[in-house]
Amino acid sequence: MEEKILLDVKNLRTSFFTDAGEVKSVNDVSFYVKEKEIVAVVGESGSGKSVTQLSVLQLIQSPPGKILGGEVWFEGENLLTYSKKQMCGIRGNGISMIFQEPMTSLNPVYTIGNQLTEVLRAHHKNMTKQEAWKRGVEALAAVGIPDPEARMKNYPFEMSGGMRQRAMIAISVACNSRLIVADEPTTALDVTTQAQVMELLLSLVEKNGTSIIVVTHNLGLVTRYADRIYVMYAGRIVESGTTEMLLTNPRHPYTLGLLASVPKLDSDKEEKLIPIEGTPPNLAQMPEYCSFYPRCPYACEECRQKEAPVLRPVGEEGHFMACHRDVKGGKTDG
Amino acid sequence: MSDRNVTKANGVKRFFRIFFSRGWVTKICFGIIVLFVLIAVFAPVLTPWTPYEQNLRNILAGPGKEHLLGCDNIGRDTLTRLLYGARISLVTGLLSSIWAAVVGTTIGLIAGYVGGWVNSAIMRITDAMIAIPPIIFTMVLSTMVTGNLLGISIVIGVSIIPSYIRMVNGLVMSLRENDYVTAADLIGQKQLVIMFRHLLPNCLASLIVTFTMNVGTAIMLESTLSYLGVGIIPPTPAWGVMVSEGYKYLFNQPLVAILPGICIMLVVIAFNIVGDALRDALDPRLRGKL
């Protein structure tokens, strides 16, 4: 049973041109999302995981940012060849993005209803105001907002953080996008709300057959929900595979580090959390060799002399990683 | 210890980098200020004439070899009067801003720190002062000091005091909520110590910016008062006085009225732009607030 590929990103490169030099935020990144699949992109802040998604939707501030190359195939079309106007038809309609700041991501001076119907009518040219209002109420109800009719008339500041996050999701998915990109969807929320928002996103997959990309630094969150995981470090993907492969058989030292720094709730054993040493690299001054070298506990002289490693298949089919060495569960091999 | 020195040096470097990052505009404006300061200091050396020397053969003369920018209606050298005019503008501008800064900051600090009804009272009086247009306010006051440079500076200073009070007060009110002031309060430090040790340094960036901008405002006010005949009075070569005198002979010799205006504009713009650049370099968060 081969599922169809919905989004296929190939060799995407995005840079920011700052006073300090060119910052290669997305450096030759390729990934894909199949239909009805939940994919997680994991990495520290500054690893380029958010910029990658913004590049897919061409929401990079330019200047200083610029998409330098690559292909973004969505439903058989390369989005990078699209005009600005065509892109507007994709955003919020084909691919939706949900942001991490529910407090500031809604326009403070317009009601929820106003913002919701505006998006609906932007994508459905023939929709009347009454129809849009009705669809809006349905959309709010669908994300579990009680008394949606009244909430339509509320301003964002009149709602709690969780409610705003739901309202924002409602606006983003009102047009039944095929793909939802959730950028740190739960970071600003308390733990109970976090779970509710994730469940809400899961229900969308089941109900509408939507695919979801979850961008997060929280590995613990995604292991429970994601089908596949991409790990990003310093603008590159360093390891990818199914959630199970990465959890049971991580191969890249950085992934190992990430896993070691996450508390395991379902384990009874007292495990020591090990933070990753050092700080994320300065993207404006990237070395020729592996960018994880300065922080890597397994680094050797070879790593410093060879060029930066590229993704290569390891272990089971579908498991890729970018490291000169082959580290298996913390033991070096070869 | 050496670490701190390094960050300090970096801070200074960063300051200059951002200060001049707007390119040649800031550099030129900074240059204009330096130039006018030099002119003010060395005015007697730069010209063979004095600003009061009349030469009836040269009444309203055009630019020439002897008088580079011509002469006014009683044959005084225009260039010389412009050069000496820089002294008056800069001295009143700086004097009034300094005295307003000292008084305004003190009042603002006290009002903001003491709070309560004292604060409300001071702020309402400030509101009332701001409701009176500064030109009218200074015009009425300046009649008491008749043309005296120091007096005019004090009068102009009074009219810009409210801007300091408001700025400092606002900052103090927001800083008071900060933890370190509460912490100092809990330790039991004296209020005065708290005010000067903690609050004043935090206001410094805003103060420097407001001060720079206010020098421009003060120079503008002085020239306006002088133009209206209630500021510096003739024959003293204030730029506003020159515009007012030259207006009568605008048709015969426009340079006398127009050149001083250009000087006022250059100096005021220079102070405004340098103020802008300072704000960006010292504290970008202030953008749009000052």
Place this chain on the structure above:
Amino acid sequence: MGRYLLKRLGISVLVVFLVSVISFTLVHMLPGDPAVLALGSEASEQDVEAFRKEYHLDRPVAEQYVIWIREILHGDLGDSITYSRPVTACLAERLPRTISIGLPALILSSMFGIFCGIVSAVKRGKFVDNLITFVSTIGLGAPQFWLGILGVYIFGMKLKLLPLSGYVAPSENFGQYVYYGVMPILILSFGLLASVSRQTRSNMLEVINQDYIRTARANGLVEKSVVYKHALKNALIPVITTIGLQVRVVVGGSLMVEQVFNIAGIGTLIVSAINGRDYMVVQGCVFVISVFIVLVNFVIDLLYGFVDPRVRKSWR
């Protein structure tokens, strides 16, 4: 809403009271004896006495203030010493002239300033932006009296397009009013236009970086809607305050413009009253102008509530 308005109103009344105290004190600090100034230095002792009695100048200062306030509450600002007629009559005669110059200037500069600010922000870094920034820098730095004189020289003397000075009321002859008024109005607008456009520009640029603008873009709204619906309303709310504050500047500016173009409005009235030590007129003018400005700021506060739902909520 009622309580908030009541509180704002209370504060405004308090400020008006303080303004009356300040303008009274200010005027009584003026040097020179108004009686001597009005009657001439050769006036007899009796005449001076009578004059002082008539204008209550023989009473203690505090009592003079109470008398003045009592009369204000009856709609009387006292009598002008130089013109020998009620101050209210002087104001009634001159106010329309000042308004006919000041109001068009305020409206023109607000509208055009907002427009320039938006264009500047949208075309950031382009030629238009640089041009607008350059012009508004000059607008903020050039003295208005000098701009007036420059205008007179260029358009009046050299190009002979506009009159050198003078004024015609719009009710009298509208064409002539425009002909005489265009230069004073434009020059008065210039400074205000500059500050409004600067404020609009920087607000727009700040708002454009907000999260909700990114959300609007991510939801597929076209750039036009993002800029003119989502960004503009947020950017313009603070501009209202700027315009309110600038009323003060327009009042001050009209004083200079009236002086340059020889328009017999409030500005020239104040200047001559100060030079003539006409206590009552100065006091009355300063008071009326300040009350007007306080009133404008009160209205601005109300306006805020209508455009900003967050403020409106705090009224409840």
